[in-house]
Amino acid sequence: MDFSELIATKAAKVGILGLGYVGIPLAHRISEVGLRVLGFDILEKRADDLNSGKSPIKHIPDASISQMLEAGFEATTDFSRSSECDALIICVPTPLDKSREPDLSFVVETMDSIAPYLRKGQLLSLESTTWPGTTKEVLLPYFSKAGLEVGKDCYLVYSPEREDPGNPNFHTRTIPKVVGGHSPHCLEAGLQLYGTFIDHVVPISSTDAAEMVKLLENIHRSINIGLVNEMKVIADAMGLDIFEIIDAAKTKPFGFTAYYPGPGIGGHCIPIDPFYLTWKAREFGIHTRFIELAGEINAAMPQYVVDKTVKALNEAGKPLKGAKVLALGIAYKRDVDDMRESPSVFVMEILRDWGADISYSDPNVPVFPKMREHRFDLTSVDLSPETVADYDAVLLLTDHNAFDYEMIKKHAKLIVDTRGKFRNDSEVVRA
Template sequence: MIEKIHAKRAKIGIVGLGYVGLPLVLRFSEMGFAVLGFDIAEDKIAMMNGGRSPIEHISHERLGAAVVAGFEATADFSRAGEVDVLILCVPTPLNKYREPDLSFVINTVDSLLPHIRAGQLISLESTTYPGTTVEELAPRIESRGFTIGKDYCLVYSPEREDPGNPDFTTHTIPKVCGGHTPACLEAGLALYGSVIDSVVPVSSTQVAELTKLLENIHRAVNIGLVNEMKIVADRMGINIREVIDAAATKPFGFVPYYPGPGLGGHCIPIDPFYLTWKAREYGVSTRFIELAGEVNGAMPGYVVDKIKGALNDRRKAVRGSKILVLGIAYKPNVDDMRESPSVLIMEMLRDLGAEISYSDPHVPVFPPMREHHFDLSSVELSPDVLAQFDCVLLATDHARFDYDAIAAHASLIVDSRGRFDINLEKVVSA
C-alpha cells in the first residue's frame, strides 16, 4: 500500500463529492493520482463528468482538468474494488431529536462492503463522535474476514475545509490522522502526506474524532458568548462590534469572535450535539456546551424580534409586510446553504404572515432542502426594488452587495452583521 502511494500507482476513491470530497478529488488528481468519485446524485455525476463543477467556488476549468487527467464520477458502488483507497466524505447530520444520524456513513459502508478487497485503505473524514470508527466501521470490515492492520487499513482523518476562504486550501491546512492500528496509521500518513503539506499523527481514531469536535465546539462556545454579549450590549445601548474591535487590540489572551443571526454550515451547529450525546454514555453532562447551543439556537428568534420591533416603531405589523432577506447562504461569498440561519428566519417571518423575498448573488434559486421549502428566486437589487420593501434584513454579508446603495434606497434596514452605520435612523442593529 505505502509503496503504491509513494509511486502514485494507488487509485483513490472519494465517496461523497460535495464541499469536502470534491476538493480532495482535485488535489489527488493534480498530484498525479488516478481518482474515481462515488456519489448517489445522478445529475451531479453527469455534470462533473462533463467537466462542470456543481460548487461555485470550484471552477469548471479546474474540474475539467481533472476529467482530462482521468477523473470519473459514478453511482456504481460495485466499482469500489477498483480502487486502493476509499475516503468517505458523507454527511453526518442530526435527527429530529437532535441526536447523531450516522445513516449516511453506515449505509455507505454497507453499500461498499460487498465490493471491498484485501489490500485497501478506508479513511473516514465525516465529523462524528469518538468511537464511531472503532464501533461502526471496524466490525463491518472485520465481518468480511479481514484483519485490520494486516490485510486491511482503517483510519480516521477529519475534514478541515473552509469553503470560499482564499487564505487556506486543501493542501495547506494541516491534516490530523489517527489509525486503528500503528500499521493503519503509517498507511494513512503516507496517503495524506502525498497531497497535504503537513500531516499531524495522533495515537488513535478516537483522538482524531474528538480533535475535530473540540475545534468546532471551541468556535460554537465563543460565538455563543459573543452573541450573548451582543444582547446585553444592545440593551445598554452599546455597539458590541466597537467593543470587540477595541478588545482585539490586546496582543495576548483575546481572540475576536463576531456575533450574527445564528450558526450555519455543516459543522458548528451540529458537532457539539455529537459530543453531548456520546458524553451521556459515560454519565457526563456537558452543560457548558449545551448552554452555548441554546444561546446560538435562539439567535434567529432574536433577529425576528428585532424586525417585529422595528416595524412596530413604524406603525406596521409583520403580517402583510414585505421583507427582503439579503444573503441566504450560511456565510459570506459562498453558495453553501447548509444549516443557514437565514432560512430559519425566513420561515419564522413567513409563519407570522410576512411576504418574504430574498437576494443572494450566490444562490440564484432557492435549492431543494430536506426540511425547508421556498418557491423563490433571488431578487435583482435596484433602487426601485429596494424601495418596495417594508424591511430589508442583512442576514449574510456578501461582498457583492452594494451597501451604499442599500443604505440609500431601503426604507428600513435590520442589520445582523454590523455592515451599516447604526447612527442612521433607518438602521436597526440585530
Template sequence: MKVIGFDIDSQKVDTLNAGQSYIERLTPRRIQLALAQGLEATTDYARTDEVDALIICVPTPLDNHREPDLSFVIRTVEAILPHFRPGQLLSLESTAWPGTTDEVLAPRLEAKGFVPGHICALVFSPEREDPGNPDYGTQDIPKVIGGMTPTCLELGQALYQHAIRTLVPVSSTRTAEMTKLLENIHRAVNIGLVNEMKIVADKMGIDIHEVIHAAATKPFGFTPYRPGPGLGGHCIPIDPFYLTWKAKEYGINTRFIELAGEINHYMPHWVVQKVADALNEQGRAIKGSRILVLGLAYKKNIDDTRESPAVEVMDLLQAKGAHIDYSDPHVPVFPRKRDYRFDLQSVPLTAQSLAGYDCVVLATDHDQFDYELLQHQACLIVDTRGRLPRNARVIAA
C-alpha cells in the same frame, strides 16, 4: 494518482463528467484539468474494487431529536462492503463522536473478514475546510490522521501525503475524532458567548461590534469572534451535539456546550423579534409586511446554505405572516432542503426592487452587495452583521 468520485446523485456525477462544477468555488477549469488527469465520477459502487483507498465524506447530521444520525455513513459502508477486497484502505472523514471508527465501522469490516491492521487498513482523518477563505486551500490545511493500528496509520499517511503538505498523526482514531469536535466546539462556544454579549449590549445601547474591535487591540489573551443571526454550515451547529450525546454514556452532562447551543439556536428568533419591533416603530405589523432577506448563504462570499440561519429567519418571518423574498448573488435559486420549502429565486438588488419592501434584513454580508444603494434606498434595514452605520433606518440585530 487516478481518482474516482462516487455519489448517489446522478446529476452531480453527470455534471462533473461533463467538465462542469456544482460548487461555486470550484471552477469548471479546475474540473476539466482534473478530468484530463484521470478524474472520473460514477454512481456504480461496484467500481470501488478498482481503487486502493476509499475516502468516506458524507453528511453526519442530527435527527429530529438532535441526536447523531450516522445513517449516511452506515449506508455508504454497506454499499462498499460487497466489493471491498483485502489490502484496501478505508478512511472516514465525516465528523462523528469519539468511538465511531472502532465501534461502528470496524465491526462491520470484521464481520466480513476484514480485520483492520491485518487484512485492510482503517483510519479516521477529519475534513478541514474553510469555504471562501483564499488563504487556505485543502492542501495547505494540516491534516490530522488516526489509525486503528500503527500499520493503519502508516498507510493513511502514505495516502494523504500525496495531497496534503502537513500531516498530523495522532495515537488513535478516537483522538482524531475528538480533535475535530474540539475544533468546532471551541468555535461554537465562543460564538455563543459573543451572541449573548450582543443581546446584553443591545439592551444597554452599546455597539457590540465597536466593543469587539476595541478589545481586539489587546495583543494577548483575546481572540475576536463575530456575532450574527445564528450558527451556520455543516459543522459548527451540529458537531458539538455529537459529543454531548456521547458524553452521556459516561455520565457527563456537557452543560457549557449545551448552553452555547441554546444561545446560538435562539439568535434567529431574536432577529425576528428585532424585525417586529422595528416595523412596529413605523406603525406596521409584521403580518402582511414585505421583507427582503439579504444573504442566503451561511457566511459571506460563498454559496453554501447548509444550516444557514438566514433560512431559519425566513421561515420564522413567514410563519408570522410576512411575505418573504431573498437576494443572494451566490445563490440564484433557493436550494432543495429537507426542512424548508421556499419556491424562490434571488431578487436583484436595485433601487426599484428595494422600493417594494417594508424591511430589509441583512443576514449575510456578501461583499458584492451595494451597501451605498442599500442605505439610500431601503426604508428600513435590520443589520445582523454590524456592516452598516446605525441611524433611524438601520437597526442593529
C-alpha cells in the same frame, strides 16, 4: 506492489465517497499530485455534471473540474467499482435526526454499498464528523465480516475534514491534516497517503482521539460564537456597539481571539457537531452543560432578529402582518452557496409564519433549494433602487461582497443589520 509502493510510485487509485463540499476539493487536490481519482456519489446528476466538467459548487470553478478530468478523474454511481481503488476516503454528511441525535445513515449506507468489494491491501479513511468511537465501532466490523484483519490485510484510519468554503487564505493542501490509525501500521499507511497531497500531516494516537479533535475544534467555535452573540444582546440593551468593542478588544496581543456575532450559526459543522459529543457523553453519565448552553444561545438568535425587526417596523408605523420584508443573503456564510443550517432560513420562516410577505436576494442562491425541513417557493430578487425601495424592511443576514451596500442604504426604507455592515449609521437597526 503493496500499499506503500503504490503510493510512493503514484500508481494508486483513490476513491472519494461523497462528492460535495469536502469530497470535490479533496478529489481536486489528489488529482493535482498525479494520483488517479475515482469519485462516488449516489446522485446520478452530480456524477454526470462532474464528468461533463460542470462544478456543482460555486466557489469551485468549472476549470478546476476540467483539470481533474484531464488528470484522469471520473465520477460514478457504481459503488462496485470501489474494488478498483487502493484507498477509499468517505466524505458523506453526518447530520442530526429530528431528536437531535447523531444520524450515521449516510456512513452506514456507504459502508453497505462497498462492503462486498472490500479487499486486501486497501486503506479506508473516514473524514465525516462523528462521535469518538465511530471508526472502531461502526466501520471496523465490516472488515471482520469480509474476513480481513485490519492492520495486516488492510488499513483503517480517521482523518477529520477541515474545509473552509470560500476562505481564500486556506486550501486543502495548506490546512494541516490530523490522522489517527486503528493500529500503528494503519497510522503509517494513513500518514503516507495524506502526506502525498497535504503539506503538514499531524499523527495522533488513535481514531477515537482524531474523532474528538474535530469535535473540540467546532465546539470551541460554537461556544465562542454563543458568547459573542450573548454579548451582542447585552451591548445592544446598553446602547453599545458590539463591533466597536470587539475591534478594540482584539488589539490585545494575547489571550483574546475575535469572534463576531450574527443571526445565529449555520453550516454542516458548528450547529451539529457539538451534539455528537453531547449524545456520546450521556453514555458516561456526563451532562455537557457548557456545550448545550452555547447551542441554546445560538439557536435563539433568529428569534432575536425577528423581534428587533417587529419592533423597528412598529416604530415606523407598519405592522409585521402584510409587511414586505427582503432577506439579504440566505447562504450560511459570506460568498458561498451552502444553505445547510443557515440561520437566515429560520429568520425567514418565523417572519412568514407571523404574516410577513417574505422575499430574498442572494447572488449565490438563485432559486431556493429543496431542503429536508424548510420549504419556500422563491427565487432570488434582483436588487435595484426600485426593488429595494419597494420593501418595508430589508434584513442583512449574510454579508456577501456582491451586494451594493451604498445603493441599499440609499434606497431602503428600513435596514435591520445583523452583520455590522452599517455599524456607523445611526438610522440602521442593529440586530
